[in-house]
Amino acid sequence: MRLLRLLNSCLCTYFAVFSLLILLLFIIPEKSLAITMQLTSKSYMLLQEDARDNDYAPFYEYYELDLKDIKEGLISVHSGGWLRYDLKTVSDEEREVDELTYLYLKLSPLKDKSLTFQIGRHYVFSGVATEQIDGLSGLWEITPLTGISIFGGLPVETENDGRDDDYIVGGRVSQKIADKAQLGLSYLKSYNDDQSHREEMGVDTWLGPVDWMELDGLSSYNNLDNEWMEHSYYVRFFPMKNLIISPLYSHVDYGSAFYNTTLSVFTPEYLGKDESITKYGGYVEYNITSWLTAIPDYIHYGYDELGNSNYYGAKLAFDVYGINSGVMLHRMAGHVKQLRYTEARVFAVKTFKKLKLALDAINLNYDEEYNGLRNMYNLNGTAEYDITKYLNLTASVDYAKTPDFTHKTSAFFKVVYNFDKTF
Amino acid sequence: MPYINNSKGKKLSSWPFRSALVLTALILIYIICPSGLFAEEEEIPESHPVELTEKPLCTDCHQKEEEKVGGKPFKTYNHSGDYIKRHQYYAEQGSKVCQICHKTSFCTNCHAYKEELMPSTKDSIKPERWLPHRNNYIFTHRIDGAIDPSKCFPCHGRQNNQRCKQCHK
Numbered sequence: 055m056r057l058l059r060l061l062n063s064c065l066c067t068y069f070a071v072f073s074l075l076i077l078l079l080f081i082i083p084e085k086s087l088a089i090t091m092q093l094t095s096k097s098y099m100l101l102q103e104d105a106r107d108n109d110y111a112p113f114y115e116y117y118e119l120d121l122k123d124i125k126e127g128l129i130s131v132h133s134g135g136w137l138r139y140d141l142k143t144v145s146d147e148e149r150e151v152d153e154l155t156y157l158y159l160k161l162s163p164l165k166d167k168s169l170t171f172q173i174g175r176h177y178v179f180s181g182v183a184t185e186q187i188d189g190l191s192g193l194w195e196i197t198p199l200t201g202i203s204i205f206g207g208l209p210v211e212t213e214n215d216g217r218d219d220d221y222i223v224g225g226r227v228s229q230k231i232a233d234k235a236q237l238g239l240s241y242l243k244s245y246n247d248d249q250s251h252r253e254e255m256g257v258d259t260w261l262g263p264v265d266w267m268e269l270d271g272l273s274s275y276n277n278l279d280n281e282w283m284e285h286s287y288y289v290r291f292f293p294m295k296n297l298i299i300s301p302l303y304s305h306v307d308y309g310s311a312f313y314n315t316t317l318s319v320f321t322p323e324y325l326g327k328d329e330s331i332t333k334y335g336g337y338v339e340y341n342i343t344s345w346l347t348a349i350p351d352y353i354h355y356g357y358d359e360l361g362n363s364n365y366y367g368a369k370l371a372f373d374v375y376g377i378n379s380g381v382m383l384h385r386m387a388g389h390v391k392q393l394r395y396t397e398a399r400v401f402a403v404k405t406f407k408k409l410k411l412a413l414d415a416i417n418l419n420y421d422e423e424y425n426g427l428r429n430m431y432n433l434n435g436t437a438e439y440d441i442t443k444y445l446n447l448t449a450s451v452d453y454a455k456t457p458d459f460t461h462k463t464s465a466f467f468k469v470v471y472n473f474d475k476t477f
Numbered sequence: 478m479p480y481i482n483n484s485k486g487k488k489l490s491s492w493p494f495r496s497a498l499v500l501t502a503l504i505l506i507y508i509i510c511p512s513g514l515f516a517e518e519e520e521i522p523e524s525h526p527v528e529l530t531e532k533p534l535c536t537d538c539h540q541k542e543e544e545k546v547g548g549k550p551f552k553t554y555n556h557s558g559d560y561i562k563r564h565q566y567y568a569e570q571g572s573k574v575c576q577i578c579h580k581t582s583f584c585t586n587c588h589a590y591k592e593e594l595m596p597s598t599k600d601s602i603k604p605e606r607w608l609p610h611r612n613n614y615i616f617t618h619r620i621d622g623a624i625d626p627s628k629c630f631p632c633h634g635r636q637n638n639q640r641c642k643q644c645h646k
Binding site (some may be wrong): 210292434 | 584
């Protein structure tokens with residue numbers, strides 16, 4: 055029943071998409087109608103309790119549907135969504151939830167696919183824009199080195215004030231320079247209830263001037279308060295084949311970056327007026343042998359009001375006797391209570407033909423007590439079994455001890471079914 | 478519910494002017510880089526010819542330095558230890574290379590606007606991803622939120638925050 059209701063609501067919104075698809079199917083010659091369909095169903099059952107010992111048993115059904123290779127691969131349709139029905143909740147109001155995550159038609163009118171359009175509900179990744187929209191986006195690679203993308207539509211957001219008179223537009227122009235650099239300039243503007251809500255510009259960069267070094271970065275600017283929102287840069291040096299050194303730098307101005315938030319926790323009243331964070335440090339990744347990798351890291355967090363903190367430690371990843379394992383130990387040394395703790399984690403994964411087992415343990419030890427508790431941990435054990443190439447089962451048990459839950463146990467079951475068919 | 482503004486107040490900017498600035502910058506870049514007109518076509522395949530089941534190190538197979546994909550060397554895309562921290566940069570510059578291996582559902586497994594199940598719950602069989610949201614996250618989120626709220630904001634700042642509002646009104 056819920057599935058029918060979900061489909062019904064989707065059909066109303068996306069009638070236009072499928073109308074267009076049907077129209078295209080009529081236009082396409084019959085001999086081009088080879089369609090590959092990939093359908094994945096994922097069913098999840100979670101058994102858990104809350105801090106008041108109320109039991110919950112939410113059942114989730116996820117689907118992913120891809121129709122590809124239509125008209126020699128120039129057209130494809132993609133859709134995904136989920137619904138939840140709680141079998142044992144104390145609140146009937148929140149028993150059912152669903153989401154159409156994406157449903158879009160992808161068109162490539164040119165045979166070299168240098169021009170593509172996406173129509174429907176989809177994600178746009180384009181410089182400053184990482185947005186989910188109901189609308190249209192297009193990418194045109196004018197030459198192999200120059201591209202332009204545009205998008206427009208209704209932003210998909212939590213429906214806290216309705217979606218009337220909401221819209222979003224933007225785009226990005228990009229230029230590659232002889233496989234040594236890529237530069238993008240992007241723009242985004244959105245309206246909420248016909249009022250200017252966001253207006254952002256950004257410069258994204260990739261530089262690889264020499265074989266032993268590359269740089270990724272993004273700077274974004276808030277046009278509404280005329281301040282830089284964020285600078286985020288990540289450099290990688292490759293001095294040896296088995297060694298990567300990655301310094302990083304970022305600065306975020308909370309007031310500009312969290313402009314027009316819908317959540318009080320991101321406002322200056324909560325985070326502090328004129329607060330910002332400057333982060334620098336880096337990672338070293340050293341493949342000591344073919345089965346052992348060490349990743350020491352150090353990050354300095356500098357705040358205007360919260361003081362400074364240093365996060366440092368290391369991860370070790372190793373593969374011995376077919377067991378993929380990891381050990382991690384980190385220390386956060388800050389000025390305030392919540393930034394003084396030691397974090398440890400260990401995991402191991404072993405695969406036996408069709409059976410895969412994973413164990414994972416996390417421990418957090420705080421310098422000062424929270425609700426009378428300094429040491430908290432989370433243990434997880436998971437088993438996955440491949441019944442066939444297309445069907446597998448997973449069972450997982452999780453146990454946690456935190457200041458919020460003296461003891462919290464949850465169980466999780468998952469069934470995944472993949473279906474491929476070419477018509 | 479009305480939107481909450483920050484203390485800086487709104488100033489409507491002249492966006493047509495700024496758009497013109499972007500276009501001018503593009504033209505300048507293009508003039509500086511005439512090689513764009515004569516560059517060789519690079520074909521990005523629709524899908525990877527061999528199915529990959531584990532996190533790949535692209536350079537295990539693509540070893541030639543001059544080999545590129547999306548204009549970048551293969552080592553850029555090696556899914557090594559810190560890749561999850563860097564993946565945003567590659568998505569921002571166009572997700573065509575990502576789509577060789579990943580379907581949209583791979584992104585929405587974490588980046589969805591109403592998602593309830595934590596990725597670490599759905600994929601607890603893959604602890605090697607070092608995913609942050611564990612079963613104890615109802616407690617540890619206040620720590621992560623204090624350290625760097627800009628990591629929380631993209632997913633919870635304007636969307637997917639109905640649960641947050643149960644406590645953070």
